[in-house]
Amino acid sequence: MRLRNVTGSREVIAESRFVVPEETLKEMPGKWQGLFGNQHPIHIEIGMGKGQFLHAMAKNHPGINYVGIEKYSTVLLRAVQKMEQDELPNLRFIRMDAEEIAEVFGAGEVARIYLNFSDPWPKDRHAKRRLPSREFLVRYDRILAEDGRIEFKTDNRALFDFAVEELEPAGWKAKVLTYDLHADPVLMEGNVMTEYEEKFSAMGNPICKYVITR
Ligand code: SAM
Numbered sequence: 015m016r017l018r019n020v021t022g023s024r025e026v027i028a029e030s031r032f033v034v035p036e037e038t039l040k041e042m043p044g045k046w047q048g049l050f051g052n053q054h055p056i057h058i059e060i061g062m063g064k065g066q067f068l069h070a071m072a073k074n075h076p077g078i079n080y081v082g083i084e085k086y087s088t089v090l091l092r093a094v095q096k097m098e099q100d101e102l103p104n105l106r107f108i109r110m111d112a113e114e115i116a117e118v119f120g121a122g123e124v125a126r127i128y129l130n131f132s133d134p135w136p137k138d139r140h141a142k143r144r145l146p147s148r149e150f151l152v153r154y155d156r157i158l159a160e161d162g163r164i165e166f167k168t169d170n171r172a173l174f175d176f177a178v179e180e181l182e183p184a185g186w187k188a189k190v191l192t193y194d195l196h197a198d199p200v201l202m203e204g205n206v207m208t209e210y211e212e213k214f215s216a217m218g219n220p221i222c223k224y225v226i227t228r
Pocket of ligand 1: 060063084112
């Protein structure tokens, strides 16, 4: 998702109290609960887009601290604007490329990672850029608590098949795996739809999901 250039989005992001300043990110490992001023678990969404999913999750689960990560300030701006209208104490944002994620969170500091409708990068030579790739799984392994998990949803079957094939070589196991999430009433309990999930399920696309642990 890349929105047309929005004038001043970088400046708004730089000044927003909901966005952790880029220049302080490398000092943050081990300090995330301190930022929220509590001992609640940290859950993150990587590639959160406009933040619809994370805003709803933070509202539904006040005992969890949520951090949304988004590469583009024009997109992140929408999440910031939503927080200005409906402020939540347990939600903060980072503008960065997730390739640097292991430099921003400490070892075991994150209890859960959400990947929702990640960009497919269909060319083989770009496979390393896919957020559920083995290269990213190594980064997630560093920051995720021992009993932590990753939850991934997508309607893109080719990307999902790739993500499932990456698990064994990277040392991860699927606890949950479905090719039609919305047809499973048990898995749908508490499901919060992302912006892309709403759009693609309305078009009739089945939604794939896995939950993985080491
Ligand atoms: N998660 C949202 C949803 O389900 O509605 C947005 C999905 S959108 C297809 C993917 C988002 O991930 C885009 O906003 C894109 O900018 C972001 N993204 C892709 N690669 C990223 C990376 N390496 N680091 C941070 N964000 C990334």
